[in-house]
Amino acid sequence: MKKLINDPGDFIRESLAGLIRAHAGLVMMNADPLFVYRADAPVRGKVAIVSGGGSGHEPLHTGYVGPGMLDAACPGEVFTSPTPDQMLAAAKQVDGGSGVLFIVKNYSGDIMNFEMAAEMASAEGIAVASVIIDDDVAVNDSLYTQGRRGVGTTVLAEKICGAAADQGSSLSELVALCRRVSSAGRSMGVALSSCTVPAAGEPTFTLEEGEMEFGIGIHGEPGRERIKLKKADQITELMAEAIIKDPQYVRTLQEWDREATAPVERQVSDPPFAKGDPVLLFVNGMGGTPLSELYLVFRKAAAEAEKHGLRILRSLVGNYITSLEMQGFSLTLLRMDDQMLSLWDAPVLTPALRWGR
Amino acid sequence: MKKLINDPGDFIRESLAGLIRAHAGLVMMNADPLFVYRADAPVRGKVAIVSGGGSGHEPLHTGYVGPGMLDAACPGEVFTSPTPDQMLAAAKQVDGGSGVLFIVKNYSGDIMNFEMAAEMASAEGIAVASVIIDDDVAVNDSLYTQGRRGVGTTVLAEKICGAAADQGSSLSELVALCRRVSSAGRSMGVALSSCTVPAAGEPTFTLEEGEMEFGIGIHGEPGRERIKLKKADQITELMAEAIIKDPQYVRTLQEWDREATAPVERQVSDPPFAKGDPVLLFVNGMGGTPLSELYLVFRKAAAEAEKHGLRILRSLVGNYITSLEMQGFSLTLLRMDDQMLSLWDAPVLTPALRWGR
Numbered sequence: 001m002k003k004l005i006n007d008p009g010d011f012i013r014e015s016l017a018g019l020i021r022a023h024a025g026l027v028m029m030n031a032d033p034l035f036v037y038r039a040d041a042p043v044r045g046k047v048a049i050v051s052g053g054g055s056g057h058e059p060l061h062t063g064y065v066g067p068g069m070l071d072a073a074c075p076g077e078v079f080t081s082p083t084p085d086q087m088l089a090a091a092k093q094v095d096g097g098s099g100v101l102f103i104v105k106n107y108s109g110d111i112m113n114f115e116m117a118a119e120m121a122s123a124e125g126i127a128v129a130s131v132i133i134d135d136d137v138a139v140n141d142s143l144y145t146q147g148r149r150g151v152g153t154t155v156l157a158e159k160i161c162g163a164a165a166d167q168g169s170s171l172s173e174l175v176a177l178c179r180r181v182s183s184a185g186r187s188m189g190v191a192l193s194s195c196t197v198p199a200a201g202e203p204t205f206t207l208e209e210g211e212m213e214f215g216i217g218i219h220g221e222p223g224r225e226r227i228k229l230k231k232a233d234q235i236t237e238l239m240a241e242a243i244i245k246d247p248q249y250v251r252t253l254q255e256w257d258r259e260a261t262a263p264v265e266r267q268v269s270d271p272p273f274a275k276g277d278p279v280l281l282f283v284n285g286m287g288g289t290p291l292s293e294l295y296l297v298f299r300k301a302a303a304e305a306e307k308h309g310l311r312i313l314r315s316l317v318g319n320y321i322t323s324l325e326m327q328g329f330s331l332t333l334l335r336m337d338d339q340m341l342s343l344w345d346a347p348v349l350t351p352a353l354r355w356g357r
Numbered sequence: 358m359k360k361l362i363n364d365p366g367d368f369i370r371e372s373l374a375g376l377i378r379a380h381a382g383l384v385m386m387n388a389d390p391l392f393v394y395r396a397d398a399p400v401r402g403k404v405a406i407v408s409g410g411g412s413g414h415e416p417l418h419t420g421y422v423g424p425g426m427l428d429a430a431c432p433g434e435v436f437t438s439p440t441p442d443q444m445l446a447a448a449k450q451v452d453g454g455s456g457v458l459f460i461v462k463n464y465s466g467d468i469m470n471f472e473m474a475a476e477m478a479s480a481e482g483i484a485v486a487s488v489i490i491d492d493d494v495a496v497n498d499s500l501y502t503q504g505r506r507g508v509g510t511t512v513l514a515e516k517i518c519g520a521a522a523d524q525g526s527s528l529s530e531l532v533a534l535c536r537r538v539s540s541a542g543r544s545m546g547v548a549l550s551s552c553t554v555p556a557a558g559e560p561t562f563t564l565e566e567g568e569m570e571f572g573i574g575i576h577g578e579p580g581r582e583r584i585k586l587k588k589a590d591q592i593t594e595l596m597a598e599a600i601i602k603d604p605q606y607v608r609t610l611q612e613w614d615r616e617a618t619a620p621v622e623r624q625v626s627d628p629p630f631a632k633g634d635p636v637l638l639f640v641n642g643m644g645g646t647p648l649s650e651l652y653l654v655f656r657k658a659a660a661e662a663e664k665h666g667l668r669i670l671r672s673l674v675g676n677y678i679t680s681l682e683m684q685g686f687s688l689t690l691l692r693m694d695d696q697m698l699s700l701w702d703a704p705v706l707t708p709a710l711r712w713g714r
């Protein structure tokens with residue numbers, strides 16, 4: 001695997017240096033502890049939204065910092081959780097006096113570290129609440145994860161909640177909204193090739209010619225099964241089925257918020273998609289798949305969604321939550337409501353998502 | 358090479374079907390002859406801009422159709438010129454009574470076919486002018502091309518001229534502007550891997566582990582030389598040098614316009630970049646390179662440009678003119694003036710480039 005890097009140990013910082021240079025005036029970087037934040041932060045009176053996670057999924061999360069989306073993002077090493085001191089420092093930098101929402105993908109390391117950061121921030125008088133995204137229907141419990149993994153819905157939650165924060169929603173309103181988005185989103189991914197973590201130098205896993213991993217995780221975690229490579233339409237049909245017919249799923253997650261900094265158990269029972277539901281359909285590239293193929297997949301995914309009676313009101317196609325140079329894609333369906341629609345359409349100005357400003 | 362396709366013969370049409378489905382209301386497709394056009398075309402009184410070329414470079418050109426950029430794009434088979442009947446039909450569809458500008462990348466097939474289409478359109482009473490983009494400093498004359506190849510500057514020319522057309526520029530003003538952009542842009546690319554044309558099923562060329570092609574063309578045409586893979590900073594430095602120190606280059610191109618439908622010879626002598634010049638710096642991914650690596654390259658490219666005294670006023674980083682799933686990138690520097698700056702910043706609303714609307 002060839003890479004456009006220098007020393008693997010410098011990869012993340014050099015990449016972020018490029019990001020903030022290319023988008024000077026929009027985003028800034030704090031070098032130690034490492035985080036990226038809105039150049040105009042803190043925004044007085046606005047709830048700040050902070051996310052983060054392992055690097056290697058760009059543009060997630062650093063590419064989503066800016067007006068209408070995140071106030072800060074904390075990048076860890078490649079496929080490795082950031083540390084609580086990064087999250088704490090980011091929260092302190094962007095807190096505008098109305099509290100901070102952490103949006104956390106469901107991986108054990110991220111959960112643990114964001115939880116610790118929330119406790120430390122609370123101890124320093126910053127109101128913090130966290131919402132966990134766990135939308136991957138592929139497997140329950142996985143390498144790195146208890147329960148379902150957090151994937152594509154994270155991008156949508158960051159956009160929708162970012163818009164709500166922009167429009168003055170309170171921390172508790174944002175928590176409720178973000179939970180609603182997380183509950184209404186379902187995703188699944190496939191890999192046609194592995195990816196190579198720069199520091200490792202070897203592919204994370206091996207796929208033979210003619211093979212694919214059905215239900216891949218964004219760090220190369222095993223999915224449901226390794227199957228024969230199929231035609232794009234067959235793959236897409238299988239994935240749409242898996243997502244749309246996802247059975248009632250009872251989630252038990254550790255959550256915490258301002259009132260209860262100690263984790264609280266939450267049980268959510270979500271109905272799968274029903275006929276007539278308005279949805280956003282998101283076809284996401286894993287990093288090494290051409291846009292032309294993603295649109296080809298979108299065509300079939302849209303037809304499948306409609307076959308099941310869903311109404312596609314919005315769409316997103318491109319590389320938004322990736323796994324370095326992995327070939328493959330993920331599908332995400334998000335059941336929309338009027339508020340979510342209006343927030344999705346609201347202006348956003350970030351390095352990777354930009355419209356209406 | 359694995360691909361997310363069905364029958365290779367259906368690849369382009371199925372991909373375009375996804376594009377127009379995902380961006381319904383914004384772009385439409387004419388099935389036969391094949392072209393993509395603005396849903397609100399023709400725009401009365403506005404000069405229409407039409408581009409096109411072989412498929413496989415997405416989002417170029419079909420992803421740039423929409424208000425503030427192209428009125429129509431004609432996609433050929435993968436890496437194959439579209440036909441004159443596509444271009445003629447597109448011109449007739451989008452002509453708003455003020456003429457049509459063809460923006461043509463310098464490849465012999467494209468030149469020939471757009472020229473034929475321009476003649477046919479003129480014969481039908483549509484005012485057509487064409488401008489050729491030939492910004493690739495890598496080699497002079499190449500597989501498929503007499504003179505320099507047209508690459509990254511094409512994206513910038515389409516955006517800038519699209520904005521000018523939006524603001525009411527006449528056809529002759531647009532020709533002058535587009536020539537100015539083409540003359541002020543310089544590009545070069547490298548490949549770390551080949552790509553595979555779906556219908557061929559085999560990689561276009563072979564690169565050994567540890568090798569790269571310096572000066573690659575967007576169809577896999579040979580560049581200046583095949584060299585040992587270097588660190589990203591070394592590669593970027595070599596490319597920035599090649600672009601910035603591009604010697605005085607006298608271009609002799611066939612051009613044609615409304616007044617002279619027969620090709621006319623044009624000689625342009627462009628000074629290379631000079632100290633203090635304001636520029637747009639564009640780091641473009643070839644399709645299979647992660648965004649994180651493109652930003653890492655941008656960081657070094659920006660430093661190199663500044664070392665040579667250039668002032669980077671605008672930037673663009675991402676996959677904008679690709680070669681299917683090829684790994685690699687291209688650098689483009691465009692010398693800006695005040696008019697170009699203002700047109701670059703103007704609102705645009707297309708599937709792949711969107712801001713301010």
